[in-house]
Amino acid sequence: MNQAHEAVQVAAQKMNQRYRLGYHIMAPAQWINDPNGLIQYKGEYHAFYQHHPYDENWGPMHWGHVKSKDLVHWEHLPIALTPGNDYDKDGCFSGSAVDDNGQLTLIYTGHIYIDKKADTFYQTQNIAVSQDGVNFTKVVENAVIPKPPADSSHHFRDPKVWKHENHWYMILGNSTKDLVGRVILYRSTDLRQWEYIGVLAQSDGSLGFMWECPDFFELDGKHILLFSPQGMEKQDDLYNNLFQTGYLVGDYHYDTNHFTQTSSFTELDNGHDFYAAQTFLDEQGRRIAIGWMDMWESNMPTKADGWCGALTLPRVLTLSNDHKLLMNPVEELKALRNAEHQILRNRSVATNYLVPTNEELLEIKAVFDLRNEQAVCLKIRGIHEEETVLTYDYTTKKLTLDCSKSGKAEDGIRTTTLHVENELVLQLFIDRSSIEVFANNGHATMTSRIYPTEERLGFEVTTDANVKELTYWTLNDIW
Ligand code: FRU
Incomplete structure (x- = not known):
């Protein structure tokens, strides 16, 4: 057992249980935020999450890990990623998982402070692999993408990777030098060497300064670009949280890499605490979304109890006739019922x-x-x-x-x-x-x-x- 794992176990003994959730994914103790690396691998569901095992506040990000046979009962596994290499010195930030020919592969962002006090940093994209789905090794080729394109700001994170025909594709949350939120696209044949393709979508000025945690997938004949923009202005009932998670519906062609948006930005959930949602395709062909069930900079009373943060229930996404994303709890949750x-x-x-x-x-x-x-x-x-x-x-x-x-x-x-x-x-x-x-x-x-x-x-x-x-x-x- 590593040091971080032990720290969480010790903290777990001291928690006040009053708000501990009964059927949601949480760490055994301490801080979590975004869901990462959602995947069904060798039949089992895996979810990772941004985790600070030494404190109930955000800090150097690790990847916590749970798995499940049924999307209902989850089991904690050892911490999957620990920061500390020169390319991820100050954090293993959000990312995704793929099954690369039987090898469970995590693709994540390395966070490196230039000056921590001034919050200046740079970010890299990295890979870690596992044969057993439990223990992960960072690959020698890291950082597989050491720096963003020339016209980019320092915001360069949250890789979502998927395979289409013979290529791997990666999108990243990013912004232009003058801080216009956008999503950029890369392509690879081996997950190690990446070719920059270009901008997949960019804010028209109304959608914030940075698009975090992008996801991109086909659903019922359309393509959905899901992302979490920072910096949108509140408008009546819309965008009332500090940051949002929402989507654009459109059409995409792999031969031109062109995404044509056919609907305007829509929030995926309208409560207080839904952010950085990610999706995966399961073996039944369902597109399942899970979000972080909290919001940055909000009041989080469980910090006083020795823990903070949880993930939402898994929800199946479908597209309505008028191209709105519908979210419904997975059927399996009936197993919780008494x-x-x-x-x-x-x-x-x-x-x-x-x-x-x-x-x-x-x-x-x-x-x-x-x-x-x-x-x-x-x-x-x-x-x-x-x-x-x-x-x-x-x-x-x-x-x-x-x-x-x-x-x-x-x-x-x-x-x-x-x-x-x-x-x-x-x-x-x-x-x-x-x-x-x-x-x-x-x-x-x-x-x-x-x-x-x-x-x-x-x-x-x-x-x-x-x-x-x-x-x-x-x-x-x-x-
Ligand atoms: C979103 C986010 C990501 C980043 C991670 C850091 O909530 O800010 O962009 O990778 O959290 O913990």
Whole structure:
């Protein structure tokens, strides 16, 4: 066992458990951020994450590692990447994984400070390989891309690599010298020698100074460029978090390497805590996304408990007819369910209905008939004042998540537009310190961390609409 691994084990003994999540990926203790290297390799699902094993705050980045047979139950593995070589001295930053002929290969960014205090740095692209899927060796050819193209800023990170026909392709988050966010493209035959192809997409000036964590994939006949721009301005309900994760839909041709955008930038999730999402294609052909379930520079009360950061549930991506990305929890998550509680079926609740349960790990499904244009409110309630409130207003078509009374007093409200014709279908996953809302089969999702301090009273539905279904399950704790 290496030093970092031991440090995490020691820290794990001292944690305050109050907000530890029951069925989300976290490190055994200490800090994590972005998901990295998502892959199904030799039948098993692997997820890595940005990790600081020595502290509950961000610092020199390592890659933490978990694997799973079913996308539900995860097992911690030893830390996969530790910084310290001259090409990754100050951090092994985000990246991706590929199966190179049976060899699990990680492609990641090396971070090197020029002057740490002034936050001046440069970044390189590197490779580490594994035969057993557990122990990784950095290759002698590192850095495989030692510097960015001539017209680039120092932001040059987060390689996403995939194979198409006989070539490997890599995209990187980047910006121009005058800080216009963009994604650039490289090509290789052996993952070691890379040829710079050019700019895949660039901000028109409205999409920030740096595009972090890009991903690029085909879905239902279109190409999706997913990325996490920094520096976008808030506009009403849009871009309310410090940074966003969103996508462009378009068409791409490998012979010209030209991406033609056919839709404008759309946020992938409208909650408070969703960032740096990455995807992978599994053996069933599903495109699965996982995000970091936090936001930079936000209030993170679990730091006081000796840990910080988690990943979202795995979500299947599909494209709607009007070219919007839909996210839905993977089917496998049903394995978390304990007894099913069917509360209501085709009934009016005549204003409100409380379902008492002090369970903290819940899945709730609620279906409302809104043909008479009613509003709906669903509250997760604490025994006193605390509540997390989800409302839908048929007339304004707004879905609103209000966490101001569950740990986000300063900036508690997020709102998104959802066009409901007849039925509102809500699927909610509640954990000890998170809520994930999936509305109308993924047409809107909202992911936020909540930090309740009270015991839970239950959840309450308020509406004069007909409730077609109200069911809940208590969920297992996988850890
Ligand atoms: C995104 C990010 C990446 C970087 C990593 C560092 O959240 O800033 O761009 O590689 O985190 O931890």
